[in-house]
Amino acid sequence: MSKAFSAIGEERDVERDEFTPGLEPQPTWCPGCGDFGVLKALKGAMAELGKDPEEVLLCTGIGCSGKLNSYFESYGFHTIHGRSLPVSRAAKLANHDLEVVAAGGDGDGYGIGGNHFLHTARENHDMTYIVFNNEVFGLTKGQSSPTSPKGHKSKTQPKGNAKDPIRPLSLSLSAGASYIARTAAVNPNQAQEIIVEAIEHDGFSHIDFLTQCPTWNKDAKQYVPYVDVQDSDDYEFDVHDRQEASEMMYETESALYEGTVLTGRYYEDEDRRSYQQEKQHRGDMPEEPLAERYFDDDYEWERSYDFIDRHK
Amino acid sequence: MTDDELIWRIAGGSGDGIDSTSQNFAKALMRSGLDVFTHRHYPSRIRGGHTYVEIRAADGGVKSRGDGYNFLLALGDSFARNPSENAVYGDEEIKPLSENLDDLREGGVIVYDEGLLDAEDVPNFEERVEENDWNVYPLDLRGLAKEHGREVMRNTAGVGATAALVGMDLDHIEDLMADAMGGDILEQNLEVLHDAYDQVNEKEFSHDLTVPEGEHDEEQVLVSGSHGIAYAAIDAGCRFISGYPMTPWTDVFTIMSQLLPDLGGVSEQVEDEIAAAALAVGASHSGVKSMSGSSGGGFALMSEPLGLAEMTETPLVLLEAMRAGPSTGMPTKPEQADLEHILYTSQGDSHRVAFGPSDPKECYEQTRTAFEIAYDYQIPSIVVYDQKLSGEYRNVDATFFDREPAPDLGSTLTEAELEDAPHDDSGKFERFRHDTENGVSPRSIPGQKGGRYLASGNEHWPTGHIAEDPDNRVAQVERRLQKLESVRGDLDERDQQTLYGDEDADFGLIVWGSQQGTVEEAVDRMNADGNSVKALGVSDLSPFPVEEVTEFVESVDEAIVVEMSATKQFRGLIQKHAGDFDGTLSSLLKYNGNPFEPAEIVEAVEIEQNGGGELPTAQTTLEPAAGD
Ligand SMILES: Cc1ncc(C[n+]2csc(CCOP(=O)(O)OP(=O)(O)O)c2C)c(N)n1
Ligand code: SF4
Numbered sequence: 001m002s003k004a005f006s007a008i009g010e011e012r013d014v015e016r017d018e019f020t021p022g023l024e025p026q027p028t029w030c031p032g033c034g035d036f037g038v039l040k041a042l043k044g045a046m047a048e049l050g051k052d053p054e055e056v057l058l059c060t061g062i063g064c065s066g067k068l069n070s071y072f073e074s075y076g077f078h079t080i081h082g083r084s085l086p087v088s089r090a091a092k093l094a095n096h097d098l099e100v101v102a103a104g105g106d107g108d109g110y111g112i113g114g115n116h117f118l119h120t121a122r123e124n125h126d127m128t129y130i131v132f133n134n135e136v137f138g139l140t141k142g143q144s145s146p147t148s149p150k151g152h153k154s155k156t157q158p159k160g161n162a163k164d165p166i167r168p169l170s171l172s173l174s175a176g177a178s179y180i181a182r183t184a185a186v187n188p189n190q191a192q193e194i195i196v197e198a199i200e201h202d203g204f205s206h207i208d209f210l211t212q213c214p215t216w217n218k219d220a221k222q223y224v225p226y227v228d229v230q231d232s233d234d235y236e237f238d239v240h241d242r243q244e245a246s247e248m249m250y251e252t253e254s255a256l257y258e259g260t261v262l263t264g265r266y267y268e269d270e271d272r273r274s275y276q277q278e279k280q281h282r283g284d285m286p287e288e289p290l291a292e293r294y295f296d297d298d299y300e301w302e303r304s305y306d307f308i309d310r311h312k
Numbered sequence: 313m314t315d316d317e318l319i320w321r322i323a324g325g326s327g328d329g330i331d332s333t334s335q336n337f338a339k340a341l342m343r344s345g346l347d348v349f350t351h352r353h354y355p356s357r358i359r360g361g362h363t364y365v366e367i368r369a370a371d372g373g374v375k376s377r378g379d380g381y382n383f384l385l386a387l388g389d390s391f392a393r394n395p396s397e398n399a400v401y402g403d404e405e406i407k408p409l410s411e412n413l414d415d416l417r418e419g420g421v422i423v424y425d426e427g428l429l430d431a432e433d434v435p436n437f438e439e440r441v442e443e444n445d446w447n448v449y450p451l452d453l454r455g456l457a458k459e460h461g462r463e464v465m466r467n468t469a470g471v472g473a474t475a476a477l478v479g480m481d482l483d484h485i486e487d488l489m490a491d492a493m494g495g496d497i498l499e500q501n502l503e504v505l506h507d508a509y510d511q512v513n514e515k516e517f518s519h520d521l522t523v524p525e526g527e528h529d530e531e532q533v534l535v536s537g538s539h540g541i542a543y544a545a546i547d548a549g550c551r552f553i554s555g556y557p558m559t560p561w562t563d564v565f566t567i568m569s570q571l572l573p574d575l576g577g578v579s580e581q582v583e584d585e586i587a588a589a590a591l592a593v594g595a596s597h598s599g600v601k602s603m604s605g606s607s608g609g610g611f612a613l614m615s616e617p618l619g620l621a622e623m624t625e626t627p628l629v630l631l632e633a634m635r636a637g638p639s640t641g642m643p644t645k646p647e648q649a650d651l652e653h654i655l656y657t658s659q660g661d662s663h664r665v666a667f668g669p670s671d672p673k674e675c676y677e678q679t680r681t682a683f684e685i686a687y688d689y690q691i692p693s694i695v696v697y698d699q700k701l702s703g704e705y706r707n708v709d710a711t712f713f714d715r716e717p718a719p720d721l722g723s724t725l726t727e728a729e730l731e732d733a734p735h736d737d738s739g740k741f742e743r744f745r746h747d748t749e750n751g752v753s754p755r756s757i758p759g760q761k762g763g764r765y766l767a768s769g770n771e772h773w774p775t776g777h778i779a780e781d782p783d784n785r786v787a788q789v790e791r792r793l794q795k796l797e798s799v800r801g802d803l804d805e806r807d808q809q810t811l812y813g814d815e816d817a818d819f820g821l822i823v824w825g826s827q828q829g830t831v832e833e834a835v836d837r838m839n840a841d842g843n844s845v846k847a848l849g850v851s852d853l854s855p856f857p858v859e860e861v862t863e864f865v866e867s868v869d870e871a872i873v874v875e876m877s878a879t880k881q882f883r884g885l886i887q888k889h890a891g892d893f894d895g896t897l898s899s900l901l902k903y904n905g906n907p908f909e910p911a912e913i914v915e916a917v918e919i920e921q922n923g924g925g926e927l928p929t930a931q932t933t934l935e936p937a938a939g940d
Contacts, residue, residue, distance in 0.1 A: 005759030006727060021777075022738020057598070057758040062769075069766055070777055073740075075758035077597060078768035078778070079590070080620050086587040090594030090602075091758065093578050094552065098598065098759050119583040279578070286576045290551060291599030291757060293576070294721050301717040302575050304543030308713050311533035 004295035007054030008097045016047035021073045028067065034211025034223075035064055037185025038103070038132060039071055044188070045195035046074075051099055059088040061104030061113060063139045065132035065211070068103050082113030085120045085129065092127050095291040096276050099199065100127040107137045110146040110166050121175035121204050126274035128198045128205045131168065134213035135222075142216035149257050154216075165257065168208045169249040169266055173242070178203035178269040180245070182252065182262070184210035184223045190263060197265065203274045210261065229264035239268050316524045317370035318478060319381035321415075322470065323408035325389030327359035333467040334365035335705065336492065337474070339534050340484040341369040342707045345526025348534065350705040351377035356559075356643040360391030362407040371526040373836070374706075375829035379911040382420040382521055383478070384412055385470045387453065388428025390463070403433070410434045419445045421519050423473050423512075425466060427454030447519035449477065449512065456508055461500040468501045472508030478523040482509060533710045537701035537826075538563035540675030540708075541631065542571070545603055548683035549719025550629070551577030552602035554591035556584055558610045559643045560702040561633040565605070585610035589617035589630065597626045597767060599721065599757035601683065605631025605695075608650050609640060612657070618692055619658040624767040625690040625744070625755065625792070627722060629682050634698040636905055645905035646700035648825055649877040651885065654696050655854055661789065663796055665693040666853040667808070670828035672706050674808075676713065678851060681806060687722025688802075689752055689795045696853070698876075700907050701826040723754045730762040734774075741765045742774040746787040751794030800855040809860050813846035814839055819921065820864060820871035821847040822897075824882055827908050831874055834913035845917060850882075856889040865893050872920060874913060878903040878933075901933040 020043070029035045046056060056074035060066040062081035069076035079087045088102040109117055109131040120129070136154075137143045144152045144161040147168065151160040172180050179201040183191040191209065198205035210223045229235040229248065237244040245267035252262040279285035293299045320337070324330045334350065342348050346369040355361035368378050386408040403410065409422075409429050416422070422441075424431065431437050431450065441448055451473055457465035468489075475482055482505065489501055535543075542564050545553075553572060555565040569579040578595075582588050585606045592604035606614060611632045621628035634650040636642035654666055665685050667678040675697065682693040725733060733754070734742040743765040745753040753774075756763025766776035771788060773779045810828065813835040823831040828849035838845045848864045850857065865871055865886075873883040880899045887897070900916045902908055916934055 003727060005757070005761075007761045008759045021740070022736070054761055054764045055759055059594075067778070070768075073738075073764065075764050076766035076768075076776070077594070077624070078766060078770060080616055080769050083586065083590045083617065083620070086582065086590035087594035087597070090552070090554065090580075090591035091598040093580070093591075094595040094598035094600040094602075095757075095759055115583050116587055119587070284573045285578050290576070290578060291759070293551075294549070294599055294601070294719055294724075295726060299719075301549060301719050302546075303715070303717045304546045305710075305714045307571070308533055308535075308543065308710050311535050311539070312530065312710065 004292050005095065005097065007052045009055065010052050011050065014047050014050050014052065016043045018053055019043040019046055019073045021071065027071045029064060030215045032212070032214040033064065034134060034185035034213065035068065035132060037188050037191060038130060038209055038211060039068060041188045041191035041195055042072060044192040045199065048192065048196055049199060056099045056101065057088070057091050059084040059091065059100070059102045061108035063105035063108050063137070065103060065105035065138070066108065082108050082111070082116065084108070085113060085116040088127055089120055089123070089125050092125055092276065093285065093290070095289040096126070097289050101130065101199070102127060103130040103132065105138065105145070106131055106133045106135065106147045107145040110168055118175045121172055121177040121206065123275040124176055124178050124204045124272060126202050126204070126276055128195070128207065130207045130209050132211045133168065133208050134211045134217065136213055136216045138213050138216060167253040169253060170246065172206045173246055173249060173267055177206040178272050179205035180267040181265045182208040182210065184226050184261065184263050185212060186224050187226060187263065190228055194265065201268065203269070203272060210263070223261045226261035226263050229262050235262070239265050242267070317368060317378070318383060318521070318523050319366060319368045319378055320383045320385065320474065321364050321366045321381045321412060322385045322387065323362065323364040323412050324387035325359070325391045326354055326357050326361045326363040328387060328390055329464060329467050330363055330365055333471060334367060336485070336488045337471055338367045338705060339488055341367060341523070342532050342534050343484040343528055344480065344523065345528045346370060346524060347372055347374040348705070348707050349374045349377060352703045354644050360389055360404065362389060362404070362411050364412060369524065371524045375833045376910055379909045380415045380417045382417045383474065384416055384420065384422045385474055386412065386422065386424040386429060387466060387470055388425045390428065405429065406433045413440060416444070416446065419519065421477060421521055422446055422448045423470065423477065424450055425453040425470070426450040427452040427466070449473070449515070451508070451512065453508065457504055460503045460507065465501055465504045468504045469508040472505040473512045476509045476512035477517065478521060480523045482506070531710045532707045534705050534707050535672050536563070536703055536705045537669070537672050537675045537697055538567060538703065540672035541679045541695060541697070542567040543713055544676040544679035545683065546571065546575065547715050547717050548601065548680050549717060550601045550603050550683065551575065552592070552595040552600045554580040554582055554588045554602070554604050556582060556588050556606065556610060558607045560635060560699040561605050561607045561610070561631060563702050564631060564633070585613035586616055589614035593617050593621045593626050593628055596628055597624070597758070601687065601719065601721065603629040603631065605633065607633045607635050608637045608653065611650070611654065615657040618664065619660065619662055620769045621692045622658070622662055622664065623769045626767065627686040627690050628692040629686050630692060630694045632694055632696045633702050634696060636903070642905050644699065646698040646826065646907055647876045647903060648698060648827070649879070649881060649903065650696065651853070651877065651881040654694050655885070661793070663793065664854060665691055665799055667693070667695050668825040668851055668853050669695065669697060669701070670825055670849055670851065671701070673708055673712060674851065675701065678808060680715070681808065684718065684722070685799055685802065687720070689799055690723060690755060691795055691799070696825070698826050723752050725754045725756055725763070727760050727762060730756055730760060736775055740775045743776055744772060744774045744788065746774065746791055748791065750798035751791045752798070796855045803852050803855070803857070808851040809857055810849035810851070811846065811864070812849065814844045815846065817844040817846040818869045819845045819917065820868035821845065821874055821913070821917070822850065822861070822864070822871055822886065823847060823874045824850045824853065827874055827876065830908045830910050831913055834910040837910060837914055838917060853885070856885065858889045861886055862890045865890065865896055868896070870896055870920065872898050872900050872916060874900045874908065876902050876907065898934065
């Protein structure tokens with residue numbers, strides 16, 4: 001165990017309460033908001049995995065969703081709108097022993113941060129990304145988001161949104177995520193199981209997390225009843241088969257807007273190297289966590305003087 | 313203007329190997345014991361298009377490219393011909409000869425490749441040669457190269473011819489060629505070199521230009537501003553770089569990307585500049601010294617993560633390699649007009665530290681400072697330089713770089729120190745405490761026991777949680793601002809400004825960045841001519857060295873601010889911080905894509921001192937003092 005980061009990898013039983021900030025304010029989310037479900041599931045998953053709060057870095061974006069780490073006790077980085085992924089990616093490269101989780105809304109992740117989402121999935125960083133999909137911009141008061149249904153009306157879309165919603169699962173698959181699931185706040189048990197799986201997975205895990213927004217999507221029960229595709233005999237497909245997973249995702253994404261909420265695991269590629277492994281394989285990244293060296297008095301730092309000679 | 317100098321210009325088509333040839337030749341001159349300075353002119357084009365590199369070499373005192381040049385090696389633009397040999401794209405092919413004549417000094421030497429260039433196509437060539445007393449040596453460099461194997465070796469032939477014409481022996485050139493290649497290729501090149509040398513050496517020379525003599529100092533190295541920056545970052549312990557290519561920042565990004573993997577570091581080319589800077593913030597937050605950078609347009613995208621770093625007090629070093637703007641502007645031309653962009657971008661009462669080095673040595677020193685300040689004070693620091701300095705090579709004593717590596721993370725606590733640090737009742741580390749001495753509250757790194765906190769881009773409590781409480785807000789803002797004052801105190805001790813020339817002079821020049829050397833050279837010339845002039849090269853751009861600059865301006869009757877910007881940004885910065893000085897300041901501006909030459913500055917000073925007159929070139933502007 002290293003002295004620099006001794007919170008990492010400590011083995012002990014961890015209580016879910018350890019993830020509840022002591023004196024911090026209670027969540028400011030609206031009553032009935034789906035975000036409570038994510039918080040609950042995330043705490044449960046961390047306790048189940050026995051993670052020490054200090055070995056976890058939770059990076060969020062901006063939005064109601066982005067406040068997640070204000071109510072969750074760990075190292076946190078509340079970044080800026082759409083940028084949680086590049087910040088977390090770098091944290092993982094700086095210290096790959098850290099447990100890095102990024103979270104944000106559908107506007108944050110599929111809109112303003114869409115480009116980062118594509119590239120983080122493509123690179124397959126070993127981290128977990130939870131997108132709170134409530135089909136609207138919550139914090140800025142109900143405008144259409146990339147997942148809002150076509151025709152969605154708001155003060156900035158008075159005639160109804162003319163765009164088709166984005167298909168986050170299919171998008172994620174084609175971009176290269178190696179673990180993809182959808183769950184819903186209305187089912188915290190499934191949600192917790194999925195978060196555990198996602199964290200255990202070596203590679204980029206994307207969870208499209210359906211969170212109802214009773215304030216801007218009036219029907220607070222918008223994701224009920226839901227169906228767990230793994231539990232239902234109506235849906236048979238192999239999560240390791242890209243083609244089958246893709247077809248299932250397509251069906252799921254079409255059905256959502258017709259009122260059928262399908263959730264579960266959609267895809268897992270266990271063979272693909274994570275980005276860190278890929279870089280290490282190429283000699284492009286050290287085996288030891290880079291951040292450790294700054295605390296190691298014995299580490300021999302190379303200096304520019306050694307290659308200045310080339311210029312003689 | 314000294315006569316004891318060789319200013320050699322090699323001109324050809326972009327992609328014809330001009331760069332590598334000139335670098336080798338510059339090194340050979342350095343090994344001959346001379347001070348060298350290179351200047352690169354190239355179009356925003358990958359292959360073809362007129363390009364040149366100029367190398368100035370003298371025994372000491374070389375601070376700029378100088379004015380004009382005295383030796384032209386015109387190779388021809390091979391890409392201007394299509395493979396059928398006959399077709400030529402417009403007048404591209406003759407440009408290496410025709411485009412370069414304006415700056416060639418009287419009595420200068422021309423070698424041109426008659427295998428590629430037809431001097432008869434160059435308008436008024438004969439007359440101009442006669443008028444200017446030029447010495448012309450046509451040579452079939454292309455034919456000579458082909459004879460020994462490959463046409464590309466005509467550059468080598470040109471170097472051989474040059475050596476014969478200026479009385480340089482071939483030792484250093486041969487050594488450098490042997491370092492760069494081997495086997496048959498080396499053999500063939502050596503043959504071409506000697507053949508060209510001999511063919512020219514047998515001729516009668518009508519010129520009296522010879523390479524100056526110097527003593528070989530084995531400790532000299534030839535480095536660019538980009539090397540200075542990259543090596544400084546490495547010595548500072550930077551082991552993470554993230555970026556997106558953009559000229560001219562790409563030079564540093566390339567050097568670092570090639571070195572870091574072998575130094576146990578990480579380099580990331582990412583999707584855009586927002587991501588690039590955000591990654592640097594993430595890595596630094598997690599305990600690795602990191603850096604990102606870009607040029608104008610890319611830096612515009614970094615405004616967001618820059619503010620995030622400031623608010624979360626994450627140490628961050630950014631580079632900005634300026635080129636002419638606005639928008640995509642002129643990708644391969646220098647300008648100093650991103651000054652206000654780097655100082656004022658990002659919302660709120662935002663602030664950062666910024667340095668403008670002026671040569672490869674200052675690039676090294678000030679990038680080291682940028683890292684120290686960023687990590688000690690947990691503040692973004694920016695090194696701003698330009699296209700000129702980025703690719704300009706100069707010789708520096710190698711021992712200059714022999715500094716102790718400084719990989720420490722500044723005001724960062726160890727786990728043992730964290731135990732004694734302030735925590736709230738729930739055991740959360742109070743990372744953003746108000747009550748500090750110099751505005752800096754030490755930080756922890758994720759994974760450390762006892763250090764958990766929330767870093768938030770929103771305003772926050774000492775534990776990091778979002779807060780809009782007015783008292784806390786005021787305390788946090790004031791503490792963050794207090795850091796700037798502490799930094800100013802720290803920088804005063806480092807004294808990074810350069811005072812140059814005659815201390816008692818009553819005429820002053822104020823300059824920043826890549827134009828400093830040129831101004832210094834102008835000062836030397838003026839003082840050698842019996843004038844009394846001095847210059848101040850300002851390196852600290854933020855926090856501004858108000859006292860030093862005020863003292864300087866007050867010590868002279870008049871001062872000209874020299875900058876490559878149309879809107880007097882640097883003069884504006886001086887006046888913003890130090891006041892108007894009652895009309896003491898005027899501006900010499902240039903924004904045509906080319907840097908100043910010493911003679912332009914000398915003439916501007918003469919005009920200013922004698923009251924009125926024509927400016928040295930149509931493309932410089934002398935702006936009167938405010939209120940005039
Ligand atoms: C650069 C930038 N643009 C816009 C905003 C304003 N803004 C804050 S939250 C938000 C939308 C959030 O929507 P979503 O990501 O879906 O999260 P939710 O609030 O629904 O959880 C916007 C546009 C901002 N903070 N920064
Ligand atoms: S606005 Fe919607 S998303 Fe935001 S807290 Fe309220 S219910 Fe939740």
